[in-house]
Amino acid sequence: MTDNLESYERKKARVMAEFKAALETGASIGLGKKTSNLFRSRQQAKRLIDVTDLNAVISIDTERLLAEVEGMTTFDDFTKETLKHGLLPAVVPELKSITIGGAMAGGAIESSSFRHGLVHETVSEMDVLTGAGDVIHCSRTNQHKDLFFGFPNTYGTLGYALKLTVKLVRAKPYVELRHRKFSDAGRFFSAVQEACSGDAFDFVDGTVFDAGTMYLTTARFVDAAPFLSDYTYMQIFYRSIAEKEIDYLKAYDYIWRWDTDWFWCSANFGVQKPAVRLLVRPWLHSTAYWKIMGWNRKYHFSEKLQSLRGIGRQEESVIQDVQIPVERAPEFLAFFQEKIGITPVWICPTSPASPEVYPTYRLTFGQLYVNFGFWDVVPLPPGEKDGYFNRQVEQWVDKTNGRKSLYSTAFYDRDTFWRHYDGEYYHALKKKYDPRGNLKDLYDKSVRAARTD
Ligand SMILES: Cc1cc2nc3c(=O)[nH]c(=O)nc-3n(C[C@H](O)[C@H](O)[C@H](O)COP(=O)(O)OP(=O)(O)OC[C@H]3O[C@@H](n4cnc5c(N)ncnc54)[C@H](O)[C@@H]3O)c2cc1C
Secondary structure (H helix, E strand, C coil), rough: CCCCHHHHHEEEEEEEHHHHHHHHHHHCCCEECCCCCCCCCCCCCCCCCCCCCCCCCEEEEECCCEEEEECEEEEHHHHHHHHHCEEEEEECCCCCCHHHHHHHHHCCCCHHHHHHHHHHEEEEEEEEEEECCEEEEEEEECCHHHHHHCCCCCCCCCCEEEEEEEEEEEEEEEEEEEEEEEEEEEHHHHHEEEEEEEECEEEEEEEECCEEEEEEEEEEEEEECCCCCCCCCCHHHHHHHHCCCCCEEEEHHHHHHCCCCCCCCCHHCCCCCCCCCCCCHHHCHHHHHHHHHHHHHHHHHHHHHHHHCCCCCEEEECCCCCCCCHHHHHHHHHCCCCHHHCCCCCEEECCCCCCCCHHHCCCCCCEEEEEEEEEEEECCCCCCCCCCHHHHHHHHHCCCEECCCCCCCCCCCCHHHHHHHHHHHHHHHHHHHHCCCCCCCCHHHHHHHHHCC
């Protein structure tokens, strides 16, 4: 056994023993990391079994293009290791602090998802510490394949992925990007569809700046670059989209192109102003923004500022990623622009890589979906309550047979929720792998906490 595997076995045994001991005391237990990238608030359990130290890359098989990784390894650490071998995970979510286990349990995607599917489709086997306190090895084909296929989108409510085997792809040193402008949504989404249909590109995504300004970005690995851009300091990636038709980045900088400014959301922290930017280089990354958000939630800075200025709380946070079938994408965008109006919006085409069914996040094989990502607060009309905008988005997801990620707020009633995320399948897994309900139920974790009515 390699040193890394031995170290994993020791950590696994420690976590399992702590979890079992805590179960025996009957205390309220939480299983997870001390930090989180979630947008909904977390109710702290009395005793947290901390799994943070399961964060190492165990092995990289450069022939079979597979990596064995501990569940709490961030994609930043993971990709630094794989790039030493000229490889990358097939799908790398945009934010450096997202972990492979969190991405597996949370339906993560990126611009290679039109080809490789969601992150969970790139995982072939894993060890899960279940709510019952057992470590179960599950894969596509073994006796625990029910857990394997039912684990995505369950956000730690069935158990925690401690070790995963992940598909890698061969990378080249650089990525060439081309940005193409559109002013008509129908044409824009047809071009997205066309870009995803062949083998010409390794990556496809897009940015909607307003109703008449949309950009499709297609990108591919290349061996050489005539020039290299750098969006880790004074230059800002999302602004470059409208300024350059062609661009080149190092492969490492491409995968983290959105991280420096958290897409465009870093504007909320004032760091897009050149004079400020000059001074805050060490703070220009998503991990720093999470920290600021965490402090804000803890100490209520925004509320205090608002009340000092005499502003009542009449805004709704509309932070969502939703997947809509591409044929309905122009319609969804028109609704979104008219009723909600957040700009910019991130567009990421996604398609299941195989006919395999993941019941708790079911997508149709052969269907191209467009992930719309929008993250901002919107003023509420007089008399309306929190949920007014998010419910409209949920209704659109429902009527277009799309899917919504659960990392943020959700307002579904129980029946609609379980229709979307296969309650029957989920509850059968819960009964089998967490029969005493030691971990929260998915509905209670992702919806109840957010409900205001
Ligand atoms: C603002 C924002 C933007 C986002 N943008 C994108 C995006 O562009 N692309 C994208 O792919 N995703 C995006 N996500 C979603 C993100 O991928 C998921 O929320 C993912 O679950 C985060 O993983 P994490 O490692 O950061 O986990 P955490 O934030 O720590 O936890 C997220 C949830 O997953 C559970 N979890 C964490 N680790 C494990 C594990 N090992 N096993 C089981 N459950 C676990 C936790 O209990 C928790 O419920 C975004 C999320 C936010 C908040």
